Amino acid sequence: MRVTLVARPRAKPSLPVEAESIIPQNFLRGTDLTVYEGNKERRLEELFFITVEGPAVSPDQVEVVLMGATGRVKRVGEYMNAGRIVIEGDIGMHCGNFMSGGEIVIKSNADAWLGREMRGGRITCMGSTSHNCGAGYRGEKRGMRGGTIEIFGGAGDFAGEYLAGGEVRIHGSCGDMAGIEMRGGLLVIGGTVTRPCGNMTAGTAVVLGHVNRMLPTFQYQGVNDEVWDGKRLKMDVWEGDVANRGKGRLLVAVGK
Amino acid sequence: MKVVDVVCPFCGCLCDDLVVEVCDEKVVKVENGCTLASEKFLGDHRLQSPILREGFGWREIGYEEAISVAADILLAADLPLLYGWSGTHGEAQSVGVHLAEVLGGVIDNTSTVCHGPSILAIQEVGHPGCTLGQVKNRADVVVYWGANAIEAHPRHMSRYTTFTQGFFVKDAHLARTVIVVDTRRTETAEIADEFVQVEAGYDYEILSALRAIVRGREDVISGAVGGVAKTQLIRVAEICKRAKFGAIFFGLGLTMSAGKHKNIRNAIELVEELNRHTKWTISPMRGHWNVYGSNEVFTWISGYPFAVDFSRGIAFYNPGETTSVDILRRGECDACLVVGSDPGAHLPRACAAHLAKIPTIQLDPHVNATTHLATLQIPVAVSGIDAEGTAYRMDGVPIRVQKLVETKFPDDTEVLSAIYRRVREVKGQ
Numbered sequence: 033m034r035v036t037l038v039a040r041p042r043a044k045p046s047l048p049v050e051a052e053s054i055i056p057q058n059f060l061r062g063t064d065l066t067v068y069e070g071n072k073e074r075r076l077e078e079l080f081f082i083t084v085e086g087p088a089v090s091p092d093q094v095e096v097v098l099m100g101a102t103g104r105v106k107r108v109g110e111y112m113n114a115g116r117i118v119i120e121g122d123i124g125m126h127c128g129n130f131m132s133g134g135e136i137v138i139k140s141n142a143d144a145w146l147g148r149e150m151r152g153g154r155i156t157c158m159g160s161t162s163h164n165c166g167a168g169y170r171g172e173k174r175g176m177r178g179g180t181i182e183i184f185g186g187a188g189d190f191a192g193e194y195l196a197g198g199e200v201r202i203h204g205s206c207g208d209m210a211g212i213e214m215r216g217g218l219l220v221i222g223g224t225v226t227r228p229c230g231n232m233t234a235g236t237a238v239v240l241g242h243v244n245r246m247l248p249t250f251q252y253q254g255v256n257d258e259v260w261d262g263k264r265l266k267m268d269v270w271e272g273d274v275a276n277r278g279k280g281r282l283l284v285a286v287g288k
Numbered sequence: 289m290k291v292v293d294v295v296c297p298f299c300g301c302l303c304d305d306l307v308v309e310v311c312d313e314k315v316v317k318v319e320n321g322c323t324l325a326s327e328k329f330l331g332d333h334r335l336q337s338p339i340l341r342e343g344f345g346w347r348e349i350g351y352e353e354a355i356s357v358a359a360d361i362l363l364a365a366d367l368p369l370l371y372g373w374s375g376t377h378g379e380a381q382s383v384g385v386h387l388a389e390v391l392g393g394v395i396d397n398t399s400t401v402c403h404g405p406s407i408l409a410i411q412e413v414g415h416p417g418c419t420l421g422q423v424k425n426r427a428d429v430v431v432y433w434g435a436n437a438i439e440a441h442p443r444h445m446s447r448y449t450t451f452t453q454g455f456f457v458k459d460a461h462l463a464r465t466v467i468v469v470d471t472r473r474t475e476t477a478e479i480a481d482e483f484v485q486v487e488a489g490y491d492y493e494i495l496s497a498l499r500a501i502v503r504g505r506e507d508v509i510s511g512a513v514g515g516v517a518k519t520q521l522i523r524v525a526e527i528c529k530r531a532k533f534g535a536i537f538f539g540l541g542l543t544m545s546a547g548k549h550k551n552i553r554n555a556i557e558l559v560e561e562l563n564r565h566t567k568w569t570i571s572p573m574r575g576h577w578n579v580y581g582s583n584e585v586f587t588w589i590s591g592y593p594f595a596v597d598f599s600r601g602i603a604f605y606n607p608g609e610t611t612s613v614d615i616l617r618r619g620e621c622d623a624c625l626v627v628g629s630d631p632g633a634h635l636p637r638a639c640a641a642h643l644a645k646i647p648t649i650q651l652d653p654h655v656n657a658t659t660h661l662a663t664l665q666i667p668v669a670v671s672g673i674d675a676e677g678t679a680y681r682m683d684g685v686p687i688r689v690q691k692l693v694e695t696k697f698p699d700d701t702e703v704l705s706a707i708y709r710r711v712r713e714v715k716g717q
């Protein structure tokens with residue numbers, strides 16, 4: 033089954049829309065779903081032109097395609113466990129929150145908290161994402177626990193904050209404090225990052241580009257030969273965060 | 289008539305020892321207060337009646353019409369924002385939260401641009417805090433980090449730290465060691481025993497280094513961190529470890545510089561580390577006189593201290609998403625009610641520009657920068673001068689502010705309650 037949702041023009045296009053109902057499993061029961069636009073509950077068809085093609089008997093047979101102005105549509109794919117969501121443009125905050133299976137493909141940019149506390153499945157973002165990608169909710173002790181997030185552009189601040197499992201791969205550069213409070217999992221950054229991995233206790237972070245302002249509380253362990261993305265690289269290995277009795281590993285490509 | 293034990297409704301110190309002289313329903317003299325207090329009590333440029341924008345001008349209207357216009361604006365909105373609240377008393381804040389709930393709006397206080405990051409850090413790792421009385425009577429080492437007490441909280445040092453005696457700290461000026469950490473040599477730094485001058489934006493690194501040193505791992509620290517020599521960091525760590533009772537006070541220099549809530553978390557974790565050696569506490573230097581109260585009141589009612597979004601009928605909180613600066617910058621809200629704050633003067637330009645685009649209602653006694661962006665302004669009494677109510681000091685102690693003079697103006701609680709009643713009436717509740 034392929035469900036196509038094309039955003040209708042809205043009188044107040046800046047108003048946020050909360051649309052956690054947009055997950056593949058929900059469309060098995062039809063399209064009579066609701067979303068919130070500001071403080072008004074709306075039927076899905078008030079905000080989207082909906083087309084449904086073909087049958088499905090289980091969520092993994094459902095593909096949802098979002099088109100048009102969806103940059104303010106939040107929480108798409110929240111608690112998704114199977115199937116596929118393809119977003120042709122930008123997507124709002126909290127896309128893929130708590131997702132445990134299936135796949136989300138974002139062809140442009142994603143707003144903040146992409147894949148927040150994700151447990152499984154895969155998110156691919158062809159553009160860039162904002163702050164707190166793969167992070168936890170405020171005050172949570174664990175962020176993403178499983179699955180994969182791959183960003184072909186860059187990310188904002190606090191990418192992979194509280195990362196506890198799974199893999200976050202950012203091909204571009206990150207803002208400040210990626211991998212802060214990391215306690216597991218793998219964070220790979222292709223470009224530049226500032227002050228990575230503060231307070232980390234476990235897990236591995238790999239920086240293939242340059243580190244601005246390495247934190248003073250990481251202990252240098254020497255140079256290792258490592259293979260990343262099929263390339264053999266010499267990498268400086270750091271362990272920390274010593275301020276936190278941490279035993280995380282931070283690998284930085286030599287000479288970058 | 290002289291009124292004693294008056295509470296100053298200006299900064300988070302909420303000094304409660306002022307003597308105020310009142311003559312013909314006017315404050316004419318203030319004793320014991322600092323310059324800021326005198327300005328607040330003696331300043332008098334009040335807006336005399338509600339004003340409604342019409343074309344390029346203003347029309348004076350009555351309170352009844354003002355309340356009905358305000359209710360209509362808020363009811364017509366799909367996402368109203370109710371912002372401010374730190375410059376009013378707890379009773380008005382409470383009505384504000386109920387109003388936000390019935391409207392399905394977002395309510396946020398000025399913590400969003402001051403100590404919001406402190407709250408986020410406390411939610412991550414807790415708060416080893418204490419009252420100012422504890423500090424006064426026990427602290428022999430006091431740290432001001434990113435806080436210029438002498439200029440922003442002028443009586444903090446004379447009431448609670450270096451210039452006042454405590455039960456266990458008799459010769460305070462000599463017995464207390466003051467450490468100031470700042471990016472520039474402020475007036476507070478001038479009287480410090482140890483001034484640590486940090487390169488702007490490097491507080492996180494300094495705090496991490498101090499944590500490592502306190503736990504005996506100075507071997508990993510290089511010769512200097514963030515512009516501070518390792519020898520000075522070791523000296524500061526030693527002073528802190530030798531303290532009988534230490535207190536860190538931090539300000540916006542820490543909460544609003546790069547790293548934000550992670551700076552505060554690191555400072556709290558430094559205090560945690562120091563508590564393995566001796567007794568240490570940490571407290572934010574709250575700015576507005578009742579900003580702490582707004583956090584308390586919001587929390588009692590909604591469970592969250594600021595940035596509470598009721599748009600779906602239940603309370604949701606996520607600073608960065610439901611905070612006023614983010615909502616305004618993204619142009620998400622379509623009406624705004626401002627109470628006890630001046631966002632036109634304090635928020636970023638893009639936020640002020642959005643406030644000018646949407647219908648903005650302001651409850652404030654004075655004409656201020658927000659007036660120029662507003663559609664409607666309703667003048668109210670000033671809490672602590674011609675209105676009474678409850679406020680919370682920066683250490684969380686509730687203190688009652690008094691009504692010193694009679695006034696023709698209604699207070700925030702009265703105006704907000706009238707708007708609330710009108711909104712419920714229209715909604716048929």
Ligand code: SF4
Nearest residue numbers: 296299302303322443
């Ligand atoms: S220190 Fe603050 S509360 Fe005390 S008198 Fe001055 S302005 Fe008022």
